[in-house]
Amino acid sequence: MTLTLDPQSQAATAPADVLDADFYGFQRRLTEAEQISVAEIRDYLEREVRPGADDRWEATTSPRHLIPGFAELGLFGSGIPEVAHFENSAVYRGWIALEIARVDPSTATFIGVHSGLAMNAIAVGGSPEQKSEWLEPMARGELIGAFGLTEPLHGSDTAKGLETTATRRTNADGADEWVLNGAKRWIGNATFADVVVIWARDTADDQVKGFLVRQPATGFTATKIERKQSLRAVENADIVLEDVIVPESDRLQEIHGFRDVAIVLRLTRADVAWQAIGVAVGAYEAALAYAKTRVQFGKPIASFQLVQQKLADSLADITASIALCVRVSEMLDEDAQKDHHSAMAKAFATKKMREVVARSRELMGGNGIQLDHGAARFFADAEAVYTFEGTYDMNTLIVGRAITGIAAFV
Structure with a gap:
């Protein structure tokens, strides 16, 4: 295949080598252009993201200094035709989520919130004017977004239980505006975002609507959540909205109820499944490297049968997950993916x-709980990935509803 030269880095780029954890070579299903992009992104992640990942995790700080590099690589809005650097597939976008998460799940989550949730909310629900105003600057990393859906008392039941309210009124100048009141919790990027997409229930028709809350906004308070033990480098926030005024022009014009919100969530849920694979791969790679160098009883522990069984079981789990996610992403491109398809992928x-991160930590014995040996951060971060974008239980019940035709959660 022909090499190309990246004028920014002056580094020759070619389709990336297949990861050892990609046992069946699924990456080769990507186009040549997609594989070249994977190579550039993987190189950047190893050079710029991995070296400081443990320190950022301990310090609980997001990688804001890396935002220009992420934008230059096309990581923001890659699934939105108006701003994507090149035409690409959902499988490619999923693979990129895997690549980022195998190096730093917190970085993958930061990008997922800004690009997958906030930008997609505007791409799906925004008017042409809103898309024109926001998407290009967000793709360039000049403006950062957050996505405010989850509330202190409502996570799994948000569709019916959302309590944040939006009341329409006419101001003294005769212009229509909305008054937002309520609270949100676990909102990534909200402490430094330039725009926060807030989902609130219209007090007039009881339908959920979306609002672009520009920052800073009077009555809007975002407080960083401390003492987390998972995805520590993601700056999650508690948000309080007290009579926050949003002009009608900043209401997402194509959002008419929670069904429209669900479209955005379906676009990102499969990406979280890919992110979960990346977390598993990162832990697996650390465990494999450790097993080859850790000597006990006079030989590397990789030579022991039980250690090899752990590695083989983990690789099988990773391979099965990749296969499932490849197909569900193909279905997205085919416009055939439904909520239950992405829910199954995320749950599985x-x-x-x-299971993979637990085996990887276990394989390292006591060293497995220390950041220096590579598995501990993935072991801890897995718990958050397991929960957000729909808990395991809720996603399995979405699949169960599709199987039986009976909803077990309402």
Whole structure:
């Protein structure tokens, strides 16, 4: 294949080598352009993201200094035709989520919130004017977004239980505006975002609507959540909205109820499944490297049967998860993916991720709980990935509803 030269880095780029954890070579299904992009992104992640990942995790700080590099690589809005650097597939976008998460799940989550949730909310629900105003600057990393859906008392039941309210009124100048009141919790990027997409229930028709809350906003308070033990480098926030005024022009014009919100969530849920695979791969790679160098009883522990069994089981779980996610992403491109398809992928991939990171930590013995040996951060971060974008239980019940035609959660 022909090499190309990246004018920015002056580094020759070619389709990336297949990861050892990609046992069946699924990456080769990507186009040449997609594989070249994977190579560039993987190189950047190893050079710029991995070296400081443990320190950022301990310090609980997001990688804001890396935002220009992420934008230059096309990581923001890659699935939105108006701003994507090149035409690409959902499988490619999923693979990129895997690549980022195998190096730093917190970085993958930061990008997922800004690009997958906030930008997609505007791409799906925004008017042409809103898309024109926001998407290009967000793709360039000049403006950062957050996505405010989950509330202190409502996570799994948000569709029916959302309590944040939006009341329409006419101001003294005769212009229509909305008054937002309520609270949000676990909102990534909200402490430094330039725009926060807030989902609130219209007090007039009881339908959920979306609002672009520009920062800073009077009555809007975002407080960083401390003492987390998972995805520590993601700056999650508690948000309080007290009579926050949003002009009608900043209401997402194409959002008419929670069904429209669900479209955004379906676009990102499969990406979280890919992210879970990346977490598993990161832990697996650390465990494999450790097993080859850790000597006990006079030989590397990789030579022991039980250690090899752990590695083989983990690789099988990773491979099965990749296969599932490849197909569900293909279905997205075919416009055939439904909520239950992405829900199954997210539930399965996160369940297997949990098993892989547990084996990887166990393989390292006591060293497995120390950041220096590579598995501990993935072991801890897996718990958050297992939970957000729908808990395992809720995603399995979405699949169960599709199987039986009976909803077990309402």
